[in-house]
Amino acid sequence: MPQTSREEREGPRTLAVRVWRGREEGGFREYRVPAQANQTVLDVVTWIQRELDPTLAYRFACRVGMCGSCAMTVNGRARWTCRTHVSRVAGPEGRLELRPLANLPVIRDLAADMTPFFDKWAKARGRFQPKDAPDGAVPEEFHVVPPASRQRREADAGIECIGCGVCYASCDVVSWNPDYLGPAALNRAWTLVNDVRDGAQAERLAAVAGDAGCHSCHSTQSCTEHCPKQLDPSAAIAGLKRRLFWDTLLGRRA
Amino acid sequence: MRAMTSVRGQxxxxxxxxxxxxxxxxxxxxxxxxxxxxxxxxxxxxxxLGRLRGHEGWLAFYAVFALAAGLHGAIGLRNIAAEMLGWRGRGFDLAWLGIGLLTAAFGIRAAWGLYAA
Structure with a gap:
């Protein structure tokens, strides 16, 4: 019978965790963290902050994959840390390297500044605007939206976004063009383009068009590959392109 | 600030x-x-020459082909240059459009030469 090391059978006893400390300029500091049988990357970060170094800055809230606060770069890949088990990513030697999310300014240590990310949601007009009531009153027309309708299914496909920024940090186009709106904002826009109750369609399509919008996407699908909610922002962006292609070609744009 | 081509133009x-x-x-x-x-x-x-001379169908085909190739290539290079070199703005866009149309013109001139030879 082949001999297996204790590490291979049970995993490592301690984890070697390199953590980014500082702002844009900074460096890694290594911490030794006791390995547990069942442990998330967020558990590891919390343990470091509570037991080893209370000055470590990071962000989290719900711990159950709902709020989108705790995303970081784990061993080179953007992930939601509260739902990422160490055993899946640390390898047999128990190594972790944690950085803040890429493509965003660093506030400190593992906390990225999400301001550009959410500003772009606003720029892409990612806010529902009722059709009949620009003043915020209850609309007179009551829309019945059949859940099985094509448009509602398109909207539902992207509606569960928690705004964690993993797609944005994984997107090559964002790294090449800082003005690019990014997968999450465009995915949000596509859900609203398919919302029959929304009254800002022309403005939204104008906001997501062009070099800073959907037309810069190369469809390399890092966003879709890395989305922890298994959404498909790449398909949403393709939908926006398709819509704008025919609208432009047929002169349907105002 | 650099003048940008309008979103509509993009x-x-x-x-x-x-x-x-x-x-x-x-x-x-x-x-x-x-x-x-x-x-x-x-x-x-x-x-x-036997195939192309005096043949309007081939002339039209190669004219469309050359125009499509010239524009397609230039717009593609524009996008690559914008991403890789940061060459963005209205001036660059007009230059790329000019390069595309010039490339197309060379192709169309060649097709015309064979048609009228």
Whole structure:
């Protein structure tokens, strides 16, 4: 019978965790963290902050994959840390390297500044605007939206976004063009383009068009590959392109 | 601040690239099949002139082909230059459009030369 090391059978006893400390300029500091049988990357970060170094800055809230606060770069890949088990990513030697999310300014240590990310949601007009009531009153027309309708299914496909920024940090186009709106904002826009109750369609399509919008996407699908909610922002962006292609070609744009 | 091509202009460039891609998909296929069929008996200038001289259909085909290729290539290079070199703005866009149309003009002139030879 082949001999297996204790590490291979049970995993490592301690984890070697390199953590980014500082702002844009900074460096890694290594911490030794006791390995547990069942442990998330967020558990590891919390343990470091509570037991080893209370000055470590990071962000989290719900711990159950709902709020989108705790995303970081784990061993080179953007992930939601509260739902990422160490055993899946640390390898047999128990190594972790944690950085803040890429493509965003660093506030400190593992906390990225999400301001550009959410500003772009606003720029892409990612806010529902009722059709009949620009003043915020209850609309007179009551829309019945059949859940099985094509448009509602398109909207539902992207509606569960928690705004964690993993797609944005994984997107090559964002790294090449800082003005690019990014997968999450465009995915949000596509859900609203398919919302029959929304009254800002022309403005939204104008906001997501062009070099800073959907037309810069190369469809390399890092966003879709890395989305922890298994959404498909790449398909949403393709939908926006398709819509704008025919609208432009047929002169349907105002 | 650099003057940017309007968003509408950017979308038109994108649409032009997609439409030219569709044309090229057909044109390149026709072109390759023609080459393969034409060289089976050897390639001579007389063969080429015999096929193209005075033939409006081939002239129209190669004119559309050259226009699509010139525009498609230039718009693609524009996008690469914007991403890799940061060459963005209205001045660059007009230059790329000029390069595309110039490239197309060379191709169309060649097609015309064979038609009118």
């Amino acid at each position: 979308v038109h460039l994108w649409v032009a690239q997609r439409v030219t891609a569709m044309l090229l998909a057909v044109a390149v296929t026709v072109h390759l099949v023609t080459i393969i069929l034409a060289v089976r008996g050897g390639l001579t200038a007389a063969d080429i």
